[in-house]
């Protein structure tokens with residue numbers, strides 16, 4: 001579905017953020033991308049959705065393909081119209097527009113696809129949005145705003161959703177609710193996803209494959225079942241084991257472990 | 264006391280014209296975050312285009328006579344015996360001017376739209392992704408480009424251009440005051456209001472309006488959701504230039520054609536700052552306040568003060584509310 005091969009990314013031709021980064025999202029699967037703050041997770045998503053150029057970010061080497069076609073030069077709106085939708089970090093709903101108008105804005109992704117915007121489908125996933133459809137989106141609660149952000153993506157009838165930290169700042173109960181919807185979108189609609197998360201436990205519940213990013217490099221990758229067995233993951237990402245106070249993966253000699261997964 | 268209504272009306276009518284000019288600046292700012300200093304000069308081009316299509320072209324050899332002066336039988340019969348300055352005579356004169364008025368408006372709207380596309384493609388698009396300051400400075404540079412090319416293109420003698428509506432004096436009583444207006448000003452006023460209202464309705468209630476508002480709020484997110492943001496930018500410039508073409512035609516018929524039209528448009532920037540760069544409603548209110556203030560200062564203190572007092576008010580408002588009457592705080596950083 002989505003393959004990123006060996007990309008180097010910098011901002012302003014100065015700060016090198018991704019170094020030889022590669023990742024694959026398989027058709028119909030959810031791939032989780034985990035990593036500490038500033039590791040470069042959002043940068044990966046912006047590289048795929050074409051937003052990097054707007055922030056003076058540059059992909060120097062490597063290749064990004066959607067269904068085998070290079071998308072390095074494709075404009076963001078054309079990517080959305082080709083089924084690649086980016087749900088951005090911090091939700092980025094249009095606060096001064098009604099919930100319904102937010103969804104209408106998303107219907108532009110259907111341009112040229114002979115598909116009709118299915119508002120009811122979004123409201124079926126998120127009944128709470130239906131009740132508030134005429135309300136200004138800025139007045140929604142944080143959880144509802146995240147639902148709207150995902151709702152916009154559903155309305156765009158994508159084949160791939162890039163989902164950036166949907167759990168950010170939400171209560172555990174809402175996080176569960178949202179991840180349940182994420183799972184349903186994946187299973188019922190067959191939508192593939194690249195899921196960026198800090199909340200590894202939540203991500204592991206829905207994902208099939210996982211990548212761990214540190215300082216712009218992949219340090220671990222594998223199926224979720226494999227990752228769950230990994231001692232360091234258990235310690236640093238799932239909060240199990242005795243090193244609970246250690247905060248960064250950096251302290252560990254991770255290259256050895258990386259080798260283990262790559263061999 | 265007796266003239267309050269008169270000056271209130273004069274001010275309101277001028278205010279509506281300011282609002283029509285301001286609409287262009289706001290629509291460009293809202294979607295692109297660029298303050299166009301060149302809007303006055305785009306309006307000046309609109310005025311010159313109107314002159315070209317309503318005066319020069321109808322007078323050309325190859326044009327049929329009826330374009331310059333349309334006099335069908337029934338019109339001659341209608342104006343038979345009409346008194347000078349009577350509504351009847353004015354309406355008859357207007358009808359016979361109608362072909363060239365329409366030609367002038369259509370021509371200036373189309374040419375100004377093309378001008379906007381050229382400006383956007385040539386000067387704005389390459390700067391996309393750069394700071395908006397560089398784009399704003401670019402519009403300042405455009406002032407001289409436009410002024411220079413206008414004087415190259417339109418070196419011929421400038422003639423009177425036809426008013427958009429029939430022009431006859433109207434007298435009536437309003438709340439006990441005797442007031443006096445020209446019908447052409449009333450027509451201009453109505454056109455300005457209708458255009459302003461139409462734009463608001465499109466923005467509020469159409470799907471294109473949603474795309475524009477989404478772009479105004481968050482460009483990159485709108486882009487990532489499938490909205491063709493560069494096309495929205497272009498259309499914002501086109502909206503500004505076409506409303507500016509109408510404003511230019513009105514100004515040219517009212518005050519005559521001259522390169523100072525551009526500066527007049529520039530002064531409306533003060534109105535926009537007072538209302539709030541990103542607020543159509545705020546700018547409408549500010550336009551009315553300034554229009555009325557100007558009329559009253561003119562009345563009480565004379566013409567010299569009319570040019571100063573309203574702008575002092577603008578400064579005071581900006582000191583009190585740096586983002587204008589209804590502007591959003593967020594735009595401070597620009």
Ligand SMILES: Nc1ncnc2c1ncn2[C@@H]1O[C@H](COP(=O)(O)OP(=O)(O)OP(=O)(O)O)[C@@H](O)[C@H]1O
Pocket residue numbers: 011012015017035036037038039040041042043044055089
């Ligand atoms: N627009 C930008 N201009 C310059 N540097 C940037 C920009 N965006 C991100 N960076 C830098 O790139 C690095 C990676 O940022 P990125 O947002 O990709 O991290 P992240 O993994 O998503 O972090 P978080 O978990 O905090 O969201 C950071 O050091 C950040 O400062």
Ligand SMILES: [Mg+2]
Pocket residue numbers: 041042043089164
């Ligand atoms: Mg991030």
